[in-house]
Amino acid sequence: MASEIEQIRLAVSRNIGAKKKSQLGQFFTSASISKFMAEMFANNEKSICHLLDAGAGIGSLSDAFLERWVSGGLNFQCVKLDAYEIDTSLKSHLAQTLSRYNECPGFDLIIRSTDFIQVASDYLSGGLFADKIPKYTHAILNPPYKKIQSKSVHRAALREVGIETVNLYSAFVALSLSLLDDQGQLVGIIPRSFCNGLYYRPFRKFMMRHAAIKHIHLFKSRNKAFKDDDVLQENIIIRLERAGKQGTVIISTSTDDSFKDLSIQEYPFERIVFPEDKEQYIHVPTSSEINALDLSPSISNTLSDIKINVSTGPVVDFRVKEHLCKMPESSSVPLLYPIHFINNGCEWPKQDIKKPNAIKRNQDTEKWLYPNGFYCVVRRFSSKEEKRRVVAKVVDPSKFPDASALGFENHLNVFHAGKKSLPKELAFGIALFLNTTAVDDYFRTFNGHTQVNATDLKRMKYPDRATLINFGEWAIAKGELTQKMIDDKLEILFNE
Known part of the structure; x- marks a missing residue:
């Protein structure tokens, strides 16, 4: 089935115009990345899984998660899936992808053709007529990548629930975290740009206030994760645990989405976010050796110290x-x-x-x-x-x-x-x-x-x-x- 979905993904991606992709910030997930993301979820004792797929596209991520479940890789008695996709032209593809699980005992599906940011923000802010949304145990995301205008309805809706951010991808992550139950897991493929810089500081602080970073996967090649769409942004896959205890962080790397040279190491959290760093920049080390700049007492001056x-x-x-x-x-x-x-x-x-x-x-x-x-x-x-x-x-x-x-x-x-x-x-x-x-x-x-x-x-x-x-x-x-x-x-x- 994965190969069939991959053929649909490639065909749909080719047929969607560049203008529409730009308007929606829309990029589809390959079968190999979808499978890798599904495997990143840690098994736990929950018998019921309530899965959120916000920006579901044609269903590649949900399919990979459900495939792992039906194959015995996840110990749930039942899975309830909420799949959000605002692009109505994809609804038939999404329904077709997930239809093969309709006969699985314990599977329940709702496809929501609504604006995830508006619906989630309305619910979280206690809107009188808000759609009821459950507490999710899992979220799997390939969110849209597009700047949010400062005076847009999305920016206003997000501010109502205490989320200040500049891009749809970080908004989707923040809202999904807010909808997760404690110890709920989120796995998302997102641009790495949130790891540093002034604009994403509120989002970084929101994320680390509400969740623990458990695993980060880095693609060494900048343009390989979404190579079919000519995306040059460097992407990571991240696993977060809502209200989780922050411990060591798994850092894995691969050159591309074949994962042939997959490398996995664990690092103490203080190697990822330096304890004294008020900006809470997120570092992704790719070597077990500590960078020489962090160790040398001779390199400790700010530009202000040296009058530059x-x-x-x-x-x-x-x-x-x-x-x-x-x-x-x-x-x-x-x-x-x-x-x-x-x-x-x-x-x-x-x-x-x-x-x-x-x-x-x-x-x-x-x-x-x-x-x-x-x-x-x-x-x-x-x-x-x-x-x-x-x-x-x-x-x-x-x-x-x-x-x-x-x-x-x-x-x-x-x-x-x-x-x-x-x-x-x-x-x-x-x-x-x-x-x-x-x-x-x-x-x-x-x-x-x-x-x-x-x-x-x-x-x-x-x-x-x-x-x-x-x-x-x-x-x-x-x-x-x-x-x-x-x-x-x-x-x-x-x-x-």
């Missing part, structure tokens, strides 16, 4: 089109994009790019410009093919000898000193530190998307200012650096 700032580049090009210049003009200054930074430094201006090379300096643009000087920049986005998440470069003012100021486009993060340039050695030292393998490995444990936010860079710890200057002096003297040279330089600091 980091900001997102302030020039948003589509908002200042009238001030942009394809090539430098007498009244303009350089406008730097990630494309200007190549392996060996900065190439500006570039003739063969679609982006402008300069921005006019005037009263309207002055507030966005920095004085010409030394800076360290980090690209905000990395492509899926790149091995490194953090890529730092030095801005050298000698590349722009006639420029009085510089513009940094919004896809760059800029290290500066109160919107002024850095000492040359410090700029090189920051870049060297950020380009170490240890920093990249550390960053990946809590950053699960292609974006490198200024907030994440602020949150990191750094060597002290004198050490960074020493790094910079060494880098300048050496000139061309290999990755081994960079990592060996940091290793000396660890061994001091």
Whole structure:
């Protein structure tokens, strides 16, 4: 039956237009992932299972769960399934998928073609005419992935029940947790973006206030979980236990949804969420070794301690089109994009790019410009093919000898000193530190998307200012650096 459902999934996915997928945030779960998720549930003593599948699609996840049940893998006497799916065009596929269990003793199915967020929020807020919803013992989810507008009806409904979040996927998880009975289990495949960053902080705190993290599975390849839909977001599968006791966390990894190289380890919870971390970032270690940055007393300074700032580049090009210049003009200054930074430094201006090379300096643009000087920049986005998440470069003012100021486009993060340039050695030292393998490995444990936010860079710890200057002096003297040279330089600091 799984192969039949897989054929339906592929056919339905191909026939649904990109616009509709975008509107609903709709991506279907493969048979192999569905089976893996069903197997993540821990067996318990409950005789009755009340299963929630919110955003059921064509029923792949419910089918995998029920298949495990009827095969004797779950010890329930009966299973009552509530399957929510707002896309009415999928209802016949969903009913067909689950129809084979209709003759199973103890199976009961309700398909709800309603808006899960509205129905669940109305019930949880005590709405007078709310649909009655049971306490679920299990929830299996592949929720929609789409931003929630700040003034939308969904955002208002969620706030009524104390849920503050920015995306449908995290809203579905939060509501499902709220509907679970104590010790109820939730297994969901969701983007990893909630693990860090300011926007998901309320959701992280909500999740950890109401549930224990029991198991996280990480796909090493960013685009393999939903490869048929060209999804580049890095995804994890997570198992949560409502009101559970937080203990060790299982971390499993695989390259893709074949699970051929599945690896499983257990970690203490303090390796996942650091006890002193008020932001409650969720780290997903993929090695039993503790990252060197966590161990070294020499790397304990905030950017404030070393008198450095980091900001997102302030020039948003589509908002200042009238001030942009394809090539430098007498009244303009350089406008730097990630494309200007190549392996060996900065190439500006570039003739063969679609982006402008300069921005006019005037009263309207002055507030966005920095004085010409030394800076360290980090690209905000990395492509899926790149091995490194953090890529730092030095801005050298000698590349722009006639420029009085510089513009940094919004896809760059800029290290500066109160919107002024850095000492040359410090700029090189920051870049060297950020380009170490240890920093990249550390960053990946809590950053699960292609974006490198200024907030994440602020949150990191750094060597002290004198050490960074020493790094910079060494880098300048050496000139061309290999990755081994960079990592060996940091290793000396660890061994001091």
